[in-house]
Amino acid sequence: MNRQIPLIVCFSFGLIMFLQYFSNHTIARTMNLAILDYWQIIFAFTLVLGVVSYIKANMTKISRGIDRPYLIVGLLGMISMPIMALIWGIKADSPFMWMFENVQAPMASTVFALLAFFVASASFRGFRARSMQASILLGAALIILLSRSNLPIPYTEHLSEFADWIRNYPSMTARRAILIGIGLGSLTTSMRVILGIERTWLGGEK
Amino acid sequence: MDISTIIAGLLTLIIFSFLYKDNPFYKMAESLLIGVSIGYVLVITWSNTLMDMLFEPLFSNAELSLIIPLFLGLFMLGRFSDKTVALSRIPIAVMIGSGAGIAIPTMLYNRTIKQLTASVMPIFTESGGLNISGIVVIVGLLSTLAYFYFSREHKGKFGAFAKLGTYFLMIFFGTTFGYTVMSRMSTFIGRMEFLLSDFLKITQ
Amino acid sequence: MDLIILTQSLFNTDRMATFLISLIAIAIVLYTTYFRKNKKPFTIRKINGLQAVEDAIGRATEMARPLLYTPGWGGDIQRPTTIASMNILSFVAEKTAQYDCDLVFPTHDPIIMSVAQEVVKESYSRAGYPDRYKEDNISYVSSSQFGYAAAVDGIISRTKPASIFLLGTFEAESLILAETGTSINAIQIAGTDSTIQLSFFIVACDYTLIGEELFAASGYLSGNKSILASVQAQDIMKIMIAVFIVTAVIWATVESLSGTPLSYWWKF
Structure with missing residues (x-):
């Protein structure tokens, strides 16, 4: 009861x-x-x-x-x-x-x-290109950072355009997939809660 | 310099000292921050929620429907005793149940349907040329979804496709990281400006 | 006429598509949960980081240091992510009870604190060690974002937990906590539904559960059939999404090539 x-x-x-x-x-x-x-x-x-x-x-x-x-x-x-x-x-x-x-x-x-300091220390450790995935992460972050910096870099305009393209297409599509997954996970968790299958919040099954 | 700026400046320096290492001044400031912030929330919640939303309308305007949340709130206090702890499960059930009820359609719409429909675009342009961005979007979306597919091990061709998804994920993490670094730096610059200009008067 | 007005206002037709899709989704979840019960048990693929959960608990036990678990500042108990985090907490608490390892759970929300106390207490009883449960270890630290961050940071710096679980909804405090954890060489397992914070966890933590993986994790760890059934339902929905996307893209491409304006039937 x-x-x-x-x-x-x-x-x-x-x-x-x-x-x-x-x-x-x-x-x-x-x-x-x-x-x-x-x-x-x-x-x-x-x-x-x-x-x-x-x-x-x-x-x-x-x-x-x-x-x-x-x-x-x-x-x-x-x-x-x-x-x-x-x-x-x-x-x-x-x-x-x-x-x-x-x-x-x-x-x-x-x-x-x-x-700001934690970001710097995390970058220092995390940006060692240990694998293909880490290299891609590093590359994408660098492109964004360089495109938004005031450093005298050649082809700044093209870099900026490329950075925008990365953000609007490959990056955005991955974000959408993550959100779709979160939406589905939230949906099924919520359903379990309403149906009373999910009882962890009550301490568990009984 | 007024006392407010001196106190705010000193506390700012003390918090920054944590970057060197945990120290007695930081411990004091941290404890003060926690204590004051709890006290602040307590007062604001009493004033804005309990008084404005519950006690005044209930006792001054006789809005009797508010008896329900009043009891739900009181049931929560049942946790103070083992005998009445079961009562607290009712308000928790209200929170969790109603949260879950609203999460189904809102999460489905905002997180799934909206994202899904925004991803559809033709892969050839009207002139018959390849729409590279459109191809990147569909391949990226499908491969990343393949990464999130749990029913099958990531092996063979499917595994390779899911691995492609991880590359898209890394591009996303890299771009987010890049953008956030910029905003965190500007927050830091804001604090330094306060220290150097308002507190230490080194710059104007 | 009155009836029509009443019916119109009773149902918001703008949300018809979401209503129908919700019904389909509900039907799929009910199917995998109740009607596939007697079929072959459903298993899910290996998820990186989850095999490390037991190692992380074992490490804390061996080093005689506590294990810290926190669900972040961004969520409340109404959020499904918090419920998923509570599921994982239940598993972790059962193990810490068995290994007699201290579990510390600071939170910004008193309601999450109350639920976590219930979850951990029950897990300790289930493990057969109710006397090892310490209510004070599951504590409310502050509702202010950076008050919470400073408090958890302080706990990490002083108690030096061997393993840290950052599972839930995080905001800007994510990297403060993860970097402090790194500075004391703790094993860190993170997972969140906050897309921006994921990038920080990926860089700073040993293992990161990305979005939906956090929801699947509780099923993977506990082997709970109902959770596994919902993961299966999620996968069925993903296949439907993939079919929908491919169909819509082909449709849009044909329309584009034939010079007709896009019909956008897929936007609802």
Whole structure:
């Protein structure tokens, strides 16, 4: 019974969402929007579980003396945000938004910027033409890079045209094949879920 | 220089220090980033989702239909106890079931049908000349699909055709890599501009 | 008249083709799942990287280091790719339970965390070692993309997992994680449906499951008949797609050579 009710719920909501896609009736549109709202509301409640898991994991480590000062800083950062929001609100010039703009955002942007170095190190290792496949990958990447660089290369216009052709035909056709495969894989996985054949999310067969 | 720029600048430098190696300053900044970002999501979710979408319309405007998501959300909290953990499977079933239901037609249309129909083009032009691009597209598509064919081992002629597909895949990976390298470099340049101009005032 | 208006608005005729193709696809999946059950068991070809899964778990056990599994920042539990990733997680968790190897699963989404806890707990029970299950190892780290990336990076740098599984929907964080994994010499098995990130995984990881391979992987690893049946259904659909494409191309070519404007019947 513990598993049958979720399976029935899963099937019913799956069927509703599948059918509403093919209708432009007001009821179908309303149901679609309502269920999309449910997703957000369920996420909001589940966030409590996530935050508790974060606090619990950090408290366990702190009590064992692992990375204590750093984890305390993290916990303080987490607790300070709701406190600031509670006291001063979340308007544009509030301390809450100040923390977001001057602490979270610059650090997040820098983590993103680290990618430039990771791209360089990955290229260094990955671009050793060890096989035919690796050589093709390297060649295609180089053509794109050279065609988009400002280096004084002869026949730049032709290179640029060739790079566009590669992107629009051989590269695009492979991308399409990947997407077709993903579409088919998603379709069959979704069907298994709705029909209740796929039960891993419930912990597995029973 | 104002305090905001100093803090943002220092945190930027600390995050970059990870490239040298993991260090206490980075550990502190990383932990702060995680903590602050969780706190931020918590507040925004409370304000934009729970208050605006649930509590206010339910309790101020008496939109009783919202009792359903309220209970689904509360059921999720059943995971705090072994006795009530089964309740949490119902909202999970709603999420997974409805996600699967919408995925069937949308994935089929966007990922399969649209891609498929966009690949059809004549292989001879009106003047009777070969349309090289058209041939490349059809051969590329069919050979890459052959690579994704799982019912048969990649041996013999079929294997050779599937191998041709891997070459097309590598061209795709190479071009994507090339384009993304350019965009990642510009992100890095953006951060360096902030450091050198706003924070260190070395350049204007 | 009212009835006509009601019928028109009930069914969106613009989506008729997708509806019919969906029905055909559903029929094929039902056929391979239920009606071919008693026929010869369906097997799938060797997929590079999947033979390495057990080796990766064995390596972590031998080195007495954890195994890290993360489904990426780009997906949520509604996404079929996440479900496919949960299937693989189930297999991996069963093995880590048998080998008594620590499985660490950081995620950006509390719902994925809840489902993963359920999946891993059940896998540990199935393997006969429920006491080895550690709930704290399956944790929510942050919903922010780079908060998540920094957190997983931190876990990788400090716990030094011997093997890393990056299976799910990834975005820009993919290379940050893969390169950090490489820097600690971990064996990395990646797989995603994000076409752009695939190129980074190909370059940085030891093995990469490309798009649909991720969906087939769970069937390959578990030998689960229903998953294998859907892989077979996918292959049947691929043959139909190939026939459709060849027919449409021939048609377009004939139209082009005869000078008639292309009819574009294949566009729907």
